[in-house]
Amino acid sequence: MAHQIHKVAVLGAGVMGAAIAAHLANVGLSVRLLDIVPPELTKEEAAKGLTLESPVVRNRFASNGLSAARKAKPASFYRAADANRIELGNFEDDLAKIGDCDWVIEAVVENLAIKQSLFERVEKYLSKDAVVSSNTSGISIQDMVKDRSPEFRRRFLGTHFFNPPRYMQLLELIPGPDTDPTIVTVMKAFGERVLGKGVVLAKDTPNFIANRIGTYGLLVTLDAMKKYELGVDEVDAVTGPAMGRPKSATFRTLDLVGLDTFFHVAKNVGQNVTEEWEKQAFIVPEYIEKMLENRWLGEKTGQGFFKRVKSGGSSEILALNLDTFEYRPRKKLKSASLDAAKAAKGSAAKMQALVYGKDSAGLFAWEVLKKVLLYTANKQAEIADDIVAVDNAMKWGFNWELGPYETWDAIGVEKSVLRMRAEGETIPEFVEALLASGKTSFYHRQPGEVPQFYVSSGAYRAVEEPKEAISLARLKEQGKVVKKNSGASLVDLGDGALCLEFHSPKQAIGADIIQMVDVAVKEVSANWEALVIGNQAPNFCVGANLMMMLMEAQDENWDELNMIVHQFQQAAMKLKYMDKPVVSAPFAMALGGGAEMCFPADRVQASAESYIGLVEVGVGLIPGGGGNKEMLIRAIEGVPEGVNTRLDPFVQKAFENIALAKVSTSARDAQDLGYLRSTDGVTVNRDFLLYDAKQAALSLAKAGYTPRQQKPIPVVGESGAAVLKIGVFGMKTAGYVSDHDVKIAHHLIRVLTGGSVPRGTLVPEQYLLDLEREAFLSLVGEPKTQQRMQHMLTTGKPLRN
Incomplete structure (x- = not known):
């Protein structure tokens, strides 16, 4: 077996088959999605003069499955373009095409006879190196292929995805009695690393585990x-x-x-x-x-x-x-x-x-x-x-x-x-044996060590873990904490890489985290090869400490607020221009300040399921930690230098992302929106995220890292601002936004266009940061903004006022 999977055929375009095909396309595989030929025309097809021989009719079930996957909520695809990796067909005309596929997945109706008949046909065309599997949720793996050849049975197993396949972590692998153990090993590794699944091996019993x-x-x-x-x-x-x-x-x-x-x-x-x-x-x-x-x-x-x-x-x-x-x-x-x-x-x-x-x-x-x-x-x-x-x-x-x-x-x-x-319950022998052996728990854990689990022999055995699965909790138990305060820690990841971990409530950014960023920059610069920003909480970071900001604003502590925002901005700048590489590893929600902790990094290694966005307008603010500046840079950096290109459309994209509080639906979508660059990495299995981020950081260091240098930024100035304001006026006239929304938008426009300067002016980053901080402080003092902040803290929902 070649042990390489690049092209996959999914047989059956129902809810599960189409959704499996979508996730395979998400991770970059080429997919053929096939289903049966319809037995009769629909009224719509007949009205168009189509026949049962028309390709659009013959592929109808596969086409309908793909259409349903495109429309699914939650979304089946990371981004709409991923659907282009799926080729449609049917069992009559296209089954022979599975011959160039590395993996064939059956996902037809849960009927043993139908599956057996399909596998009989599949065997005629299957490549000699291809894996073939069933997505059955409970039919016997052995029974499905009992009449197939020994070679077919050797390459056959169950691959039971859970619905929806993009989001549910579990993949049950069910070997049959004749399945080659090497294929099980290969598919387990492929499921974990490429598909991002948590893989368990199940026995061929009714409905598995x-x-x-x-x-x-x-x-x-x-x-x-x-x-x-x-x-x-x-x-x-x-x-x-x-x-x-x-x-x-x-x-x-x-x-x-x-x-x-x-x-x-x-x-x-x-x-x-x-x-x-x-x-x-x-x-x-x-x-x-x-x-x-x-x-x-x-x-x-x-x-x-x-x-x-x-x-x-x-x-x-x-x-x-x-x-x-x-x-x-x-x-x-x-x-x-x-x-x-x-x-x-x-x-x-x-x-x-x-x-x-x-x-x-x-x-x-x-x-x-x-x-x-x-x-x-x-x-x-x-x-x-x-x-x-x-x-x-x-x-x-x-x-x-x-x-x-x-x-x-x-x-x-x-x-x-x-x-x-x-x-009066009968205790299973397995449990009685545990207690009879003098043990009182199924798991045995020692701080800093891999957990052990009870086996029927009466002993404990170490849990098998992929080498790529870094545990910050275990590293901390091993005494690998270099520095820490109430909001963040610096943890030694090994090999010269240091991790900046947030552990404040909800990983919200406050003075303690900002302080630890300063410590991290000095520590890594002096003693380490690279810095990774990451953690293993439910979310990467949901933004700045909103409660703290509201309290300071209500107490009119403007100097204090100005200092905190300035320190946040400067911390981001120190990360951006430090003399060692920085890689940020976001996952789940990376919102507001969470996004702003990704932007300064040399590279971002994001979990595929990363929901990144600058959402401050939802509480009546604009980003305050350099997010506006960084979105502007990202928007215009693709424009060729020396070309007389108007920057307005690119600036407008940055404005829309921030003003509409757009949040990515995946890391790939974040690349389309401009929150991430095309050069940033994506890890499908979050368990491997810190490992991948560490490797990316060390690779930059080993390649001879050269610190970045500040460059002046071209702005569109007052004339560009006027264009954006016309659009906002139209939104207000149409009743889509309130007066306060307009005020927020005008502050944002001033920052993104460079304020009171002519078009084409080159400004330093600090100039834009000063405009940003001024706008942020102005808005946080607005009563309506404070109402929005209070409402968000109380209800968790945005207020439109």
Whole structure:
């Protein structure tokens, strides 16, 4: 096998097939998306005079799949242009074209006979080095290819993506009994590094790992709900973040997934397991069958367990009463144990507070969790080789904060097992063996060391981790902190690279982080090869400390505010012009000041899922940390020097990005918007982001880094400002913006055009920074801006005033 994957064929253009094709295109692969030839014409096709032989008709299903992926929300593509990597076709005319593909993925309907028939045809055209796989969510991998040749079976495995494939981290690999282990190794590495997935190896059992446990957990939740007489909204209050689960909890998750999909998965497990108790466990309640009959499937049909209704210009979410089958206003669950869980710090403390509570919410949570943990341990040997695969599958596939075994450790294995025994439960042999060996946890962790996990032999084994997965927490446990204060730390990444890590609340930029930037510049300049700016929090940085700025403004501490903004600007300039390379590593939200901490870097190594933007206008401000200047530089740097080109269109692009608070939908989109340069790198798997940023920084250092030199910036001056102001006037006349929006826009225009100077004037960066700071301080003193800031802090939403 050549072990190179550049071109992929996806067979089946339904929701999953098209979305898988989209993600493959996102990461730069060439994709063929094929589906069946339609059996008959649509009315629209007949009206156009088309026939069943017309190519547009024959490719209709593939074309419709791609169209749906283009329109999907959340977006399937990183950027619209990525769809151009997908070539459409059909099984009759184009199946032979899979011969030049390195990987063929089957994603047709979940029907064993149909899959077997398709694989029979695929084998005729498959390249001798190609991998072939099925995206099945539960059909036996072995059964699908039992009649295929040994060579085909050697290259065949299950590759189960979770929906939506772009965003869901889990990829389950399911080898068959004849799959070449080398191919499993190759596909695991490809899934992690190229596709950005968290890959787990699952055994060929009904619905594999995540859907098997997740579906069981949902069904026992439905049983416990009836026992404790709770409503769907009350269950969701318990089974969300308080239990370390997503905000969508139970019933909102079912609505998002679709009740038809849930029913299919549950039915598949029930039909394929052998023990009678387990068959009974996967029988869905009658009310779900009734909802299926009513087509109350959830989000895709507009109603399920919840329904959004509009009344008097506002909307309300109603909850389904499963006794009356009528929708009612949602109720707030009153529970001491739930309140205690919400107040607790950390997932472990939250779960302990909840499941050991004595009220109905606590007893309900215990009932659900107990059954899920016992079921998982019961099925451990059947579904996976180790507990790490199971925990990761549930974290990556269902967005649990802790996997089942991590959860068991969190609530105390000994304590919980004693309670289970007292309640008459049979403890799985796997768990009894753990306790009999004198161990009290499934994981063993020593500060600074790789975690170990329990194996059935009674011993612990180190968790296998990719070498590219840097853990800042572990480095800090190893004593690798060089400097730190309340908001940031400098951490030794090894090989001469230092990391500037933000750890203030929400990584908001305040005086402590600005101070640490100064320290970092001096420290790296004197003792290190390169600097990486990054962290491993939920978001890179959501901006400056808004509360601090509002308080200073309300107290009219203008000198203090001026000093803070000036220090932020100068910190960014020091990063930009220091004598060692700087690489910034943004991910998730990098907004406002977060974006401004990326702009000074020599290079940005961004997570593919990076949402970058200058959003200050949402709180009545403009960027204050050099963001306007940097967007202007980025906008005009592509204009050839010495060419008599008007800069106005380029300046307008920068103005629109800031004035409209445009936020990128991906790192690739950030490149299109100009927040990132085409030379900046993109890492698809966020677990490898710091490693890639470190390598990029060290490569700059090893290449003989030359510090950048300041250059004067050409501005369009007052005449260019007049053009932009005409556009703002049009927006105001049309009623799209308020008077205060106009005031903000005029301040922004003054900065971007260089103020009161003629067109073509060359100005230094500091001149633009001074204009920016002046505008920022002027706006922060405006009552309407302060109202916007207060509203954002209170509600988390922008105010239009």
